[in-house]
Amino acid sequence: MLAAMKKDKSIHLSKSHFIAGLQCPKRLYLSVYPPEILGNDNAVGENLPIINGYAVGDMACKLYPGVMVEYDAGLSAALKTTADLIADERVTRIHEATFNFDNILVRVDLLERTKTGWILTEVKAATSVKEYYLNDTAVQAWVLQGCGLKLDAVRLMHVNNQFVYQGDENYEGLLHAEDITQRIESRIQGIKAQKDAFMKMLSGDEPDIAMGGQCYSPFECDFCSYCQPNDLPEYPVSILPRNNEKNRQAWHDAGYEDVRDIPDGVLENPNHQRVWRVTCSGKEEVDIDEASALKDLPWPRYYIDFETIGLAVPQWKGVRPYVQIPFQWSCHIHHEDGRMEHVEFLDVTGNDPRRACAESLVQHIGCEGVLIAYNAGFEKGVIRGLAEMHPDLSESLLEMNERFFDLLPLARKAYYHPSQMGSWSIKAVLPALVPELNYKNLDGVQDGGGAQLAWIEAASSDEMKRRNIANQLLAYCKLDTLAMVKIVDALLGRVKHG
Numbered sequence: 001m002l003a004a005m006k007k008d009k010s011i012h013l014s015k016s017h018f019i020a021g022l023q024c025p026k027r028l029y030l031s032v033y034p035p036e037i038l039g040n041d042n043a044v045g046e047n048l049p050i051i052n053g054y055a056v057g058d059m060a061c062k063l064y065p066g067v068m069v070e071y072d073a074g075l076s077a078a079l080k081t082t083a084d085l086i087a088d089e090r091v092t093r094i095h096e097a098t099f100n101f102d103n104i105l106v107r108v109d110l111l112e113r114t115k116t117g118w119i120l121t122e123v124k125a126a127t128s129v130k131e132y133y134l135n136d137t138a139v140q141a142w143v144l145q146g147c148g149l150k151l152d153a154v155r156l157m158h159v160n161n162q163f164v165y166q167g168d169e170n171y172e173g174l175l176h177a178e179d180i181t182q183r184i185e186s187r188i189q190g191i192k193a194q195k196d197a198f199m200k201m202l203s204g205d206e207p208d209i210a211m212g213g214q215c216y217s218p219f220e221c222d223f224c225s226y227c228q229p230n231d232l233p234e235y236p237v238s239i240l241p242r243n244n245e246k247n248r249q250a251w252h253d254a255g256y257e258d259v260r261d262i263p264d265g266v267l268e269n270p271n272h273q274r275v276w277r278v279t280c281s282g283k284e285e286v287d288i289d290e291a292s293a294l295k296d297l298p299w300p301r302y303y304i305d306f307e308t309i310g311l312a313v314p315q316w317k318g319v320r321p322y323v324q325i326p327f328q329w330s331c332h333i334h335h336e337d338g339r340m341e342h343v344e345f346l347d348v349t350g351n352d353p354r355r356a357c358a359e360s361l362v363q364h365i366g367c368e369g370v371l372i373a374y375n376a377g378f379e380k381g382v383i384r385g386l387a388e389m390h391p392d393l394s395e396s397l398l399e400m401n402e403r404f405f406d407l408l409p410l411a412r413k414a415y416y417h418p419s420q421m422g423s424w425s426i427k428a429v430l431p432a433l434v435p436e437l438n439y440k441n442l443d444g445v446q447d448g449g450g451a452q453l454a455w456i457e458a459a460s461s462d463e464m465k466r467r468n469i470a471n472q473l474l475a476y477c478k479l480d481t482l483a484m485v486k487i488v489d490a491l492l493g494r495v496k497h498g
């Protein structure tokens with residue numbers, strides 16, 4: 001089957017194939033000839049960046065109306081429709097114009113007719129021009145020029161993060177186009193040679209390329225699980241935190257694959273030394289002095305966590321693109337007499353949740369005690385945003401921000417267990433300190449990304465489904481704050497017995 005495909009001289013590379021090949025030739029090869037053992041496991045699921053990408057694409061079509069080239073009837077029909085539209089001088093704007101030149105197939109986000117030629121525009125959901133977008137756009141420009149179009153300019157359109165939505169569906173100014181004609185000129189010259197090299201590579205066997213930095217830049221490759229060696233060490237040296245390329249190379253050259261291979265005295269960074277020590281001993285390490293700081297936290301203790309959504313196309317007045325809007329919070333309140341309360345807020349209606357969210361915080365968070373969060377800078381930023389939006393509540397809200405205690409830096413200094421694999425994320429620390437609590441036991445939503453997708457789904461669901469999703473979100477966020485309570489309990493337990 002594979003051999004038959006390879007003999008087929010009519011391989012067409014899409015723009016995505018080309019970009020994959022620039023990242024790693026093997027990635028291109030595996031994209032064209034997907035290994036059977038992967039089945040559908042490599043299918044790209046929905047995530048917030050993809051949803052934002054679609055939303056920005058739709059917005060470009062609304063702001064710059066033109067004729068859409070549909071793909072429903074297949075490639076030939078799309079090519080024919082495009083050719084007809086190009087020939088029709090009354091047509092000034094085309095979306096998804098489809099071209100095929102020298103075995104490369106591209107669909108152009110926006111093509112605009114000028115008096116003397118065409119302007120090609122690539123639309124991205126990012127907030128700036130990234131270097132790797134230039135390759136993407138150069139491929140398209142090369143194909144269009146090969147098809148005989150005269151390009152007057154090439155532009156990259158991206159989200160303007162200074163835009164503030166004022167309501168009434170007015171999104172004028174949300175997208176900003178930058179002229180990148182000069183910047184891609186030399187890249188266009190190289191496309192032909194690059195394409196020929198790819199085709200030659202594709203006519204041979206799967207390239208033998210070892211995993212390396214290219215697997216994660218500019219994107220995480222879809223084939224990491226396929227390329228991963230089967231005999232991976234139990235504690236690869238890559239788990240050593242906040243590493244740099246120079247160290248990685250030195251350890252690789254010295255033949256250290258597992259953290260435990262590294263001899264005593266080699267590591268200089270104290271944190272690396274700790275991870276090495278704990279991994280070699282197989283036993284947790286607790287810094288009792290650091291953990292003791294938890295005893296002095298004031299009462300009551302508000303363990304708080306937010307879930308937020310950052311949309312590229314803002315939905316509510318006064319919101320900028322990608323600003324994190326809180327739709328949920330959970331708070332466990334631990335009183336000095338041992339009582340534990342739980343309060344929470346959730347809005348899955350799809351309406352602006354900010355006012356109700358701010359009011360619920362003011363209602364439930366008292367004026368005394370400490371607010372505890374894991375990576376508190378995020379929670380403080382969310383509260384600051386609510387305060388800016390609601391001047392009548394801002395004093396109470398900003399006063400909360402004065403009383404935060406960040407559990408993450410303390411956990412970093414006070415505790416490490418081999419199972420954390422170099423991470424102090426709450427999902428790494430919790431199972432080490434409190435094995436009986438596990439996010440994997442949750443039904444549905446199990447992480448922050450899942451919570452965002454669930455919120456989007458709930459907002460467009462019927463009442464029954466919405467209630468079901470709401471229950472999943474409530475359980476997830478509640479576990480996040482309970483996790484902090486249990487981590488603090490467990491660390492104080494170590495202090496008591498230490």
Ligand code: SF4
Pocket residue numbers: 023024025026027028030209210211212214215216221222223224225227
């Ligand atoms: S995982 Fe790495 S080596 Fe394998 S195809 Fe992807 S980029 Fe290439």
